[in-house]
Amino acid sequence: MSKERVRERTDRPARPFRAHRDVLDAAPDPLSPVGAMPPIISITGLSKVYASGFQALRSVNLEIRRGEIFALLGPNGAGKTTLIGIVCGIVSPTEGRVTVDGHDIRAAYRKTRRLIGLVPQELTTDAFETVWATVSFSRGLFGLKPDPGHVERVLKDLSLWEKRDSRIMTLSGGMKRRVLIAKALSHEPQVLFLDEPTAGVDVELRQDMWRLVRRLRDQGVTVILTTHYIEEAEEMADRVGVIRRGEIILVEEKAELMRKLGRKQLTLQLQSPLDALPPALAVHRLDLSADGSELTYTYDSQGERTGITALLTDLRAAGLRFRDLQTRQSSLEDIFVDLVKERA
Amino acid sequence: MNWPAVRAIYLFEMARAWRTLLQSLVAPVISTSLYFVVFGAAIGSRLTVVEGVPYGAFIVPGLIMLSLLTQSIANASFGIYFPRFSGTIYEILSAPISPVEIVIGYVGAAASKSIVLGLVILATAALFVPLRIEHPLWMALFLVLTAVTFSLFGFVIGLWADGFEKLQLVPLLIVTPLTFLGGSFYSIDMLPPVWRAISLLNPVVYLVSGFRWSFYGQGDVAVGVSLAMAFLFLLICLGLVTWMFRTGYRLKT
Numbered sequence: 073m074s075k076e077r078v079r080e081r082t083d084r085p086a087r088p089f090r091a092h093r094d095v096l097d098a099a100p101d102p103l104s105p106v107g108a109m110p111p112i113i114s115i116t117g118l119s120k121v122y123a124s125g126f127q128a129l130r131s132v133n134l135e136i137r138r139g140e141i142f143a144l145l146g147p148n149g150a151g152k153t154t155l156i157g158i159v160c161g162i163v164s165p166t167e168g169r170v171t172v173d174g175h176d177i178r179a180a181y182r183k184t185r186r187l188i189g190l191v192p193q194e195l196t197t198d199a200f201e202t203v204w205a206t207v208s209f210s211r212g213l214f215g216l217k218p219d220p221g222h223v224e225r226v227l228k229d230l231s232l233w234e235k236r237d238s239r240i241m242t243l244s245g246g247m248k249r250r251v252l253i254a255k256a257l258s259h260e261p262q263v264l265f266l267d268e269p270t271a272g273v274d275v276e277l278r279q280d281m282w283r284l285v286r287r288l289r290d291q292g293v294t295v296i297l298t299t300h301y302i303e304e305a306e307e308m309a310d311r312v313g314v315i316r317r318g319e320i321i322l323v324e325e326k327a328e329l330m331r332k333l334g335r336k337q338l339t340l341q342l343q344s345p346l347d348a349l350p351p352a353l354a355v356h357r358l359d360l361s362a363d364g365s366e367l368t369y370t371y372d373s374q375g376e377r378t379g380i381t382a383l384l385t386d387l388r389a390a391g392l393r394f395r396d397l398q399t400r401q402s403s404l405e406d407i408f409v410d411l412v413k414e415r416a
Numbered sequence: 417m418n419w420p421a422v423r424a425i426y427l428f429e430m431a432r433a434w435r436t437l438l439q440s441l442v443a444p445v446i447s448t449s450l451y452f453v454v455f456g457a458a459i460g461s462r463l464t465v466v467e468g469v470p471y472g473a474f475i476v477p478g479l480i481m482l483s484l485l486t487q488s489i490a491n492a493s494f495g496i497y498f499p500r501f502s503g504t505i506y507e508i509l510s511a512p513i514s515p516v517e518i519v520i521g522y523v524g525a526a527a528s529k530s531i532v533l534g535l536v537i538l539a540t541a542a543l544f545v546p547l548r549i550e551h552p553l554w555m556a557l558f559l560v561l562t563a564v565t566f567s568l569f570g571f572v573i574g575l576w577a578d579g580f581e582k583l584q585l586v587p588l589l590i591v592t593p594l595t596f597l598g599g600s601f602y603s604i605d606m607l608p609p610v611w612r613a614i615s616l617l618n619p620v621v622y623l624v625s626g627f628r629w630s631f632y633g634q635g636d637v638a639v640g641v642s643l644a645m646a647f648l649f650l651l652i653c654l655g656l657v658t659w660m661f662r663t664g665y666r667l668k669t
Binding site: 208 | 513
């Protein structure tokens with residue numbers, strides 16, 4: 073069967089089907105949509121209470137699909153890192169169950185951990201070792217025999233090849249971040265956790281990382297990233313989850329989320345400033361700027377009627393003339409802020 | 417067993433020893449040579465023979481044991497404490513590796529370094545005094561057993577410590593005094609009966625005695641007792657490490 077045909081049957085025709093051998097092998101039917109495959113990670117009733125009594129997670133249920141980029145958003149202390157820590161084996165859960173590729177993370181920890189690569193939030197690297205040594209060490213730690221060819225590819229992909237003999241302590245923060253990614257990729261994981269991958273890195277490196285993440289996804293790697301940069305999730309994620317105070321409050325396809333919750337705003341720049349909104353326009357959801365020179369109309373772009381025609385007619389009837397107009401789609405950041413605010 | 421992981425940890429730790437050769441090997445050898453100068457030349461000129469063995473040669477097993485104990489603890493405690501301190505322990509904890517494999521990797525490397533150091537000190541000693549080893553296999557057994565046991569003990573300290581100060585606390589305040597008072601430089605038979613009885617509560621006495629017996633065929637206590645005590649310490653340390661991993665003590669939140 074050709075890849076083209078497979079692509080036609082997926083629910084996301086715009087994106088190439090991730091024809092990774094493991095993905096196809098694991099799927100009951102390679103023709104079924106990606107969403108119908110068994111999830112690569114399944115989290116059920118997961119809770120975590122630390123010794124201090126702080127409850128970091130509250131009965132979290134979450135499924136991560138194979139081959140997707142999943143962005144987990146949440147304010148500081150929401151439980152993102154705890155959730156990742158439990159899946160990776162760093163933090164012990166209080167209750168609940170996590171499976172990776174169908175294997176329980178506790179009963180079959182060797183199988184599950186071998187599938188996972190983790191890039192931690194902090195720049196926790198060795199100091200005195202060389203880049204080559206530390207990446208090779210990581211590969212060995214995950215039970216794989218030395219493969220200089222693979223390590224070389226990873227280092228070249230991350231623009232670290234020239235630095236392979238440098239001690240890590242001599243590298244910049246951005247380079248250290250790349251080293252952490254190289255370590256996580258050294259054992260060819262199927263699932264990659266990126267915990268705040270671009271925190272404190274410059275724009276160029278951030279875009280490099282975005283490219284890398286997309287390339288990994290195209291190779292069949294499932295990527296789960298937590299981030300404070302909402303634009304990062306907006307740029308890359310297939311699905312978005314929002315966690316707040318240890319609870320998953322929303323999981324949605326990013327496009328669907330934008331469609332459902334996305335608002336659009338029409339801003340009209342008036343030729344003459346207004347002191348107050350004319351009563352005839354009170355029926356419209358209009359905001360007048362402080363200097364009276366701009367009217368902002370908020371509407372649902374997916375709604376049956378946007379109300380724009382009626383607004384423009386009423387504006388004309390009221391004798392208001394404008395010199396320019398612009399529309400603006402609400403960003404994922406706006407949606408995120410609204411969501412977190414709503415539940416507060 | 418995840419042997420590639422054990423190998424990776426072992427080689428990584430051994431590489432650290434090569435990077436710090438001056439501290440790992442040269443410094444202990446210089447210290448030992450100074451002990452020979454001070455004890456061998458200064459005291460040895462007055463105290464020529466102990467239990468039929470020239471004093472300079474008599475102190476060799478004790479000197480090796482002193483370095484073996486302190487370096488085993490230092491190597492193993494630093495080996496596991498530093499990843500905890502720097503945060504790189506996340507990688508060990510998230511790897512498909514069991515506690516047994518982690519211990520084999522770290523403790524194996526620490527013990528290997530100590531054994532090499534012990535042999536280097538032995539070779540250094542041979543330059544100063546005439547040596548004989550009556551029971552070489554027993555000597556090797558005590559050397560390995562002590563290195564492994566105290567590396568395990570160091571590993572426990574490395575897991576327990578939550579600061580560099582604590583890392584030094586046990587070796588400096590407990591292990592070194594016990595070693596000095598454990599018959600490294602004298603036979604406890606030379607002590608008054610009360611102090612001799614108190615010395616028998618010191619576990620290091622049994623290790624030094626057994627090790628010295630393997631050299632000269634005589635010790636402060638029977639070699640079987642020394643061996644039994646060495647195994648007992650090993651079991652205690654293994655028990656502690658097992659408990660620490662089972663509970664995730666200072667490793668997992």
